Amino acid sequence: MKRQLLGAVAALAIFAGFTVAAEAKTLVYCSEGSPENFNPQINTTGTSFDAAYPVYNRLVEFKPGTTEIMPALADKWDVSDDGLTYTFHLHKGVKFHSVKGFTPTRDFNADDVVATFNRPWKADDPYHNVSGGAYDYFNDMGMADLLKSIDKVDDYTVKFTLNEPNAPFIANLAMDFAAILSKEYMDAMMKAGTPEQVDQVPVGTGPFIFVDYQKDAVIRYKANPDYFRGKQKIDNLVFAITPDATARMAKLQAGECQIAPYPNPADIEKLKADPNLKVEQQEGLNVGYVSMNVTKKPFDDVRVRQAMNMAIDKDAIIKAVFQGAGKPAVNPIPPTIWSYDKDIKPYPYDPAKAKALLAEAGYANGFTTDLWYMPVQRPYNPDAKKIAELIQADLAKLGITAELKSYEWGEYRKRLQAGEHQMGQLGWTGDNGDPDNFMGVLLSCQSAREGGQNLSKWCNKDFSALIDEAKKTSDVAKRTELYEKAQVIFHDDAPWIPIAHSVVYMPMSKKVVGYKVHPLGTHIFEGVDIQE
């Protein structure tokens, strides 16, 4: 009797197991737009990067939710003492996807890595001119000049040789443009006379296999059964393309999708109140700031720059302009980047002290300056004109007259980079989570040249020396120490008024588990599950 009962229970359990297994789990993500194509080498927009991300892996990747680097297709890598040679040891047994018209015959190996990087890099590569042949990210990250050679040592070892030491190099390889494509697939499509197919029907090694794309409507993926980090818990991933933010949120609330990005700030409270939803948030990898041109009076005086930092009520700006979707900035890098110095105390909002400092600098009665505002909305600055008006009002209290000025966007940036302004607003969104991508690009002496991105034209030899040193070593602990020192100098010398880091909100169904908001803005579905 007991045995029979046990048998019945076992049979029931197996039956239950079958019915659960038979039900396919589908995660629907309401994406905000159609991708340009499915090859991140030739894309420039986040929307397109998102659509390709589930399909591909890179040699190294960002740990979900952070900007730290972890091994991916490369198990480990060695760096030579001079910092010029990177040897990557590749993961064995990684399978490429099978799609309609292509079935791989071999595992991922060094040939794929070489072929992937040759395409954007070598003008004589057969694939170089396919699909328009613009490799904006590869070029903008300076890869073309940085790379000296890429050699296959053996099937599972690849050696990258650089022209000069470059610590952010590893972080660059975690970026979307460095996704690893299949050489076998590229060759097959070239032979078939349809090379563009590679960019439209992606074949990668990633957690999801591309199934189908209907322009402006839907992208479908299914879980990769042979994924090297293990098969995903969800069986199907669907991008339902929904450009209107209100409709996106309505779909989320109606249960037609489980995750939807980019809500209207005004809707966030309502979404938080919905019992079926949760709203995850993270500070975006960006900074909005006001640059003060140190080559022009009165901003050549550090006391004036410090006074300006104390004269402006940042909290009021965050409240009025960002509507809570922003955090006041202290340092030139956002807190989500490693090496962010938490110990630096922000300048307090203190008009009296600012006035005293101005008097000390010889501007007791104030002065007249221009204040430029951007003609467009950016993630780090939703309304530059409003911010300018608030700053103008704050400065007026100290007797400073600020004249507001703006130009058409392209012209605006050109003139700021030329240093025509006294005070001007701009910002930066990080590319790879490396501190050099902010401090080196925006504040070093090299970029203080006319036309450079250092808008304050602030060349502090000590600061620049620290940045240069940090760029040349790949020891993260040492780099962290150097960047922390640099942030202290930045704070004391105050070439900017850092304003804000925007906050990214990600509303999703409460059933979604394991989704982490990525600081670089990519939407990653690896490891995500739906619990009923």
Place this chain on the structure above:
Amino acid sequence: MLRFLLTRVSLVIPTFFGVVFLAFLLIHLVPGDPVEVRVGERGIDPVRHAKLLHEMGLDRPLSTQFFDYAGQVLRGDLGLSLVTHRPVLDEFLTLFPATFELAFCAMIFATILGLPAGVLAAVRRGSIFDHVVMGASLTGYSMPIFWWGLLLILTFSVNLHWTPVSGRIALDYFFDPVTGLMTVDSLFSDQEGAFRSALSHLILPTVVLGTIPLAVIARMTRSSMLEVLGEDYIRTARAKGLPGWRVISIHALRNALIPVVTVIGLQVGTLMGGAILTETIFSWPGIGKWLVESINRRDYPALQGGVLLIATLVMTVNLLIDLLYGLLDPRIRHRR
């Protein structure tokens, strides 16, 4: 008739070239340097800027660019999309069926509701029904599409769960397009429930896009009917003792319909404008949404091609209506 035809067609030709010229100017009128816009805030050095400008063909004299463009257009080549690198004409033709399906349904909706509403309002002039129709059509006509669409979504999709929020069919169904019309393709797909799903996705966008034409048709029908009802021959018909419904449907409506048909045709332009907003709200993958995305991405060739094709479509429909009208009413073609 031939003379009438030639006059009308010859008027269309300069209009067409005007549109080509405006479409060409788009890229030069829209503020901003296309290269700078393309690279974003990263900034660009002058050498690469010049290279990109050259690649995009924008460093040549304006007149050369225009004649090249016009020549291309006449050969039926609308260029390649900057974003997808596919021919603009192909993209347009793949997406057009979705817009056509929506616009067609909206027109049917507007006509089958608008005509009877207008007729009844005219017949019962001054009644409560008349006031309701007039009031509702005025409200409908001035309703911002964006607000109206979202209001319907919130009511019927989010709160009542009666209709889907957006898209053309539920994501569970998928099949390759044959005609591009979802309602037709879903019937061929032999997937159970696909047709129903396609239909339910059509309801809200149809209502939203059809609202303005509905209002216009109702008002036009009413005033046209009122005019006809005051004519002598109606009085004669009534005096002859014909039943009221016969007078209205045979004698009055037939004559009142002529201007209404013209108005229905003229709504094609309105529909195209409305489709841009409606498709955006409902994620309807048609040309309206495609144009919006092209603007967002500064995909100038797609934008130029789209504007040109829509303008051509509207012009063609208007020409056809003109000709049809001339055919129906000889007084028009003999007017000098």
